[in-house]
Amino acid sequence: MDFIDTLDDLHAHYGAPSQPAMLKVTPRLTDAYAAFLGRSRFCILTTVGPEGTDGSPRGDEGPVATILDAGTLALPDWRGNDRIDSLRNIVRDGRVSLIFLVAGARNALRVNGTARLTADEGLRRRFERDGKLPRTVIVIDIAEVYSQCARAILRAELWTSGDQSQGLPTAGDMLRDATEGSFDGATYDRDWKTRGPATLW
Numbered sequence: 001m002d003f004i005d006t007l008d009d010l011h012a013h014y015g016a017p018s019q020p021a022m023l024k025v026t027p028r029l030t031d032a033y034a035a036f037l038g039r040s041r042f043c044i045l046t047t048v049g050p051e052g053t054d055g056s057p058r059g060d061e062g063p064v065a066t067i068l069d070a071g072t073l074a075l076p077d078w079r080g081n082d083r084i085d086s087l088r089n090i091v092r093d094g095r096v097s098l099i100f101l102v103a104g105a106r107n108a109l110r111v112n113g114t115a116r117l118t119a120d121e122g123l124r125r126r127f128e129r130d131g132k133l134p135r136t137v138i139v140i141d142i143a144e145v146y147s148q149c150a151r152a153i154l155r156a157e158l159w160t161s162g163d164q165s166q167g168l169p170t171a172g173d174m175l176r177d178a179t180e181g182s183f184d185g186a187t188y189d190r191d192w193k194t195r196g197p198a199t200l201w
Helices: 007-014 019-023 031-039 085-092 121-125 151-156 171-178 185-198
Strands: 042-049 052-059 066-069 072-077 095-101 108-118 136-148
Touching: 031 066, 031 108, 031 136, 042 085, 052 085, 085 108, 085 136, 095 136, 121 136, 171 185
Parallel strands: none
Antiparallel strands: 042 052, 042 095, 066 072, 072 136, 095 108, 108 136
């Protein structure tokens, strides 16, 4: 198998991008980009650190990220698995990328920039849910923002193919397999039905 391992070969193979693909990139949120982001309840946060890269799903019941100004976003770190892979990376290397999705929308929104982590109580209180605060907030300085065309979502029929989850392995199944059977996945799945909804925030 031959691999493409020089930029010259890569550029020769793909050619020049289209004019819209270049024109859509802005260094700050436009009104249209802000409107899309304000409707997004889910994003993927990608970070990089000495051990490699990390991709982390982030979700909220309202906008997943808050716009502080046209060049700055705030992303609360709600309760998760406490691995803090993304947060460790941000402390050591602030480069981040995010992809924002809106259910039913054919396009996505991409943001690249740098992030810092804060436990500032005033900012954390902006995200209060039933008396609970995120432990930290990721503050993102936008370097570039642009829309992602619809082709990937259309190819995947992401919003139109119906529920594809039947028959998938559960989290407990995955834990059992990862530990070669030593973890009690059935009990984990049973307990999660009450533990999960009770520990969203």
